[in-house]
Amino acid sequence: MELAGILVPLITPFTADDQVDRDALACLAHEVITDGATGIVALGTTAEVAALDPDERATVIDIVASVARERHVPLIVGAGGSATAASVRALNELTPDISAALTLVPPFTRPTEQGVIEHFRVLAKASPVPLVIYNVPYRTALTLSAETVLRIAEIPGVIGTKHSVGAIDATTIAIMNHRPDGFAVLAGDDVLAGPLLALGAEGGILASAHVRTAAYADLVDAWAKGDLDRARALGHRLADLSAALFAEPNPAVIKAVLHDQGRIATPAVRLPHLPASQTALESASGRLAFAIP
Numbered sequence: 304m305e306l307a308g309i310l311v312p313l314i315t316p317f318t319a320d321d322q323v324d325r326d327a328l329a330c331l332a333h334e335v336i337t338d339g340a341t342g343i344v345a346l347g348t349t350a351e352v353a354a355l356d357p358d359e360r361a362t363v364i365d366i367v368a369s370v371a372r373e374r375h376v377p378l379i380v381g382a383g384g385s386a387t388a389a390s391v392r393a394l395n396e397l398t399p400d401i402s403a404a405l406t407l408v409p410p411f412t413r414p415t416e417q418g419v420i421e422h423f424r425v426l427a428k429a430s431p432v433p434l435v436i437y438n439v440p441y442r443t444a445l446t447l448s449a450e451t452v453l454r455i456a457e458i459p460g461v462i463g464t465k466h467s468v469g470a471i472d473a474t475t476i477a478i479m480n481h482r483p484d485g486f487a488v489l490a491g492d493d494v495l496a497g498p499l500l501a502l503g504a505e506g507g508i509l510a511s512a513h514v515r516t517a518a519y520a521d522l523v524d525a526w527a528k529g530d531l532d533r534a535r536a537l538g539h540r541l542a543d544l545s546a547a548l549f550a551e552p553n554p555a556v557i558k559a560v561l562h563d564q565g566r567i568a569t570p571a572v573r574l575p576h577l578p579a580s581q582t583a584l585e586s587a588s589g590r591l592a593f594a595i596p
């Protein structure tokens with residue numbers, strides 16, 4: 304599978320009586336694909352995966368997998384957590400028609416970097432599908448060196464990373480400079496997507512791309528083609544939009560905007576998330592409309 308372009312990590316829409324809104328989820332998946340997403344992601348952090356019970360997670364995968372099959376796009380599913388054995392069990396529940404698993408650097412447990420490498424070695428060997436490593440230190444409380452990421456990149460079955468380290472730092476530069484062929488880097492920090500694409504990232508897994516999906520797809524395209532003026536102009540406008548969408552904990556503001564646009568029935572998020580404030584909604588909505596240069 305080629306990992307490139309914009310993959311949208313879908314929110315989980317809820318009905319007024321707090322059920323997974325199946326129709327709205329399927330519609331959203333279709334809409335983002337129609338608007339230029341190259342793939343979709345189920346059960347990312349944006350999906351409020353921690354607040355879904357096992358039946359709801361299965362429901363989400365069923366709905367999204369059926370859209371991915373119908374539209375012939377890759378589907379990545381979030382699976383795996385803090386402990387290796389439980390992560391293996393979660394991966395083994397994925398069916399081979401799923402394109403890849405989005406697998407977190409083990410959060411909360413704070414193993415050594417060698418322990419993280421061994422964790423991914425075991426997971427990659429056991430998994431029925433390839434792995435995309437989700438490297439997000441501000442959520443996992445574990446910062447990996449470039450050397451560690453590059454060693455994980457060499458593990459057979461590991462096909463890429465969602466790079467969400469919160470900065471374009473020396474680690475980022477070293478990973479982009481020394482990564483092996485076939486190891487895709489996907490931007491996972493929405494505000495930093497433009498600069499990471501400028502460094503050669505293949506695309507992004509970006510919750511902001513629920514809205515202005517086509518503009519995010521154009522951003523990837525512009526950097527890939529070396530259309531620098533367009534890439535920079537789009538990047539600046541989309542960074543502003545992303546900053547507003549992430550002004551409060553994700554996915555509250557994105558859900559508020561989608562609800563405001565009439566694309567989902569409620570803006571509801573589950574505790575411990577709180578609904579977005581009116582100020583955040585207005586600020587994000589005010590940055591939605593811009594002409595693509």
Ligand SMILES: O=C(O)C1=N[C@H](C(=O)O)C[C@H](O)C1
Binds near residue numbers: 347510511553
């Ligand atoms: O669910 C995801 O995948 C994403 N989650 C990130 C987060 O909530 O921190 C943001 C990113 O856009 C994609």
